Amino acid sequence: MRPIVLAVLVLFGLFSNSNASAQLDHAISVPNLISGISIDGNLDEPQWQQAHTFELAYVTSPFENTRPPVKTQVKIFEDNDTLYVAFSAEDTDISKLIALYVDRDQTWDHDLVGIKLDPFNDNRIAYQFFVNPFGIQADAIENEMTGDESDNWDAIWQSAGKVRKDGYHVEMAIPLRIMNFAENSELKTWGAEFVRFYPRKDRLRISNRTIDRNNACALCQMGDISGFKRAKQGKNLAIVPTLVLGNGRSRSVTESLDWENADNQEVGLDIKWGISPEVSFQATVNPDFSQVESDVAQLSINNTFALFLMKSAPSFWRIRTIFLVTKI
Secondary structure, eight states: OHHHHHHHHHHHHHHHHHHHHHHHHSOEEOOBOOOOOOOSSOOOSHHHHHSEEEEOOEEEESSSSBOOSSOEEEEEEEOSSEEEEEEEEEOSOGGGOOOOOOOTTOOTTSOEEEEEEETTOSSSEEEEEEEOTTOOEEEEEEETTTTEEEOOOOOOOEEEEEEETTEEEEEEEEEGGGSOOOOOSSOEEEEEEEEEEEESSSEEEEESSOOOTTOOOSGGGOEEEEEOTTOOOOOOOEEEEEEEEEEEEEEETTTEEEEEEEEEEEEEEEEEEEOSSSEEEEEEESOOOTTOOOOOSSOOSSOSSOOOOSSOOOOOOOOOEEEEEEEO
16 A cells, blocks of 8 residues: 555656646746836736736745745736836845845845846846845846856836835836847747845845756746737937046156146047847947056055156057947
């Protein structure tokens, strides 16, 4: 009788694992709803009641796909122009919340919730959008080929957070035009992962996806979201003028003690144009390299005397125009 019971338990376990895998492999359907919600951290609009809802069920770091100690609910929908995401992050002890009013991209060690998006679904590049409980934004681009995450990329999107007695709420409105994706009239399937960082005794990374540590490709393990049938790619034309003004004076100690004044005016222009979802054009006219460090010709460490610079070195490396065409 015992072998039969054991066989039944093994079969039940296999069926449960296969059912869980099937649910993970199923793409999340993003409903298309009428816009008009207010990004204020309150999830009281009727659109949130119609949005697709699911939970973050796995701790992927430092533990391996274990059950999270707190509940995190995610709601998502789109309106052809914007992707709306809301998080309801519960907390058993709100006094241990780690969050501050800080500058943008300075919240990576805070309590955070966010989304990673791979619009081309090719496991190469993912856009990251994260928000702390006070609504402070952090965005970055993750490159699977280099393994880097650069937060130098700053997009224009909306977010708001509201701390409650039992946790916090976060609302996000991400314009689709700030990302590159393939345009067509069919339903689009994008790679996506929804994440919560919960720093307490351990810094828990809570996700809607399981992570296989034997797989070195992180973006390959993202799930899918489908929708965005009428989404259009923005032209993404940015023209940024620059103006650098400088004034200085110097004198020669060998010829004359008279001060000589010198003025410097530099006008530049940066242009970025998204020609297509795959090709972008970038141009720089009269770039300023004043912030680029060069090799120091004289040691300035552990000297018993102060350095005296006779004259500033001339700028030999001056490039007037740079054109760059990149293919994503």
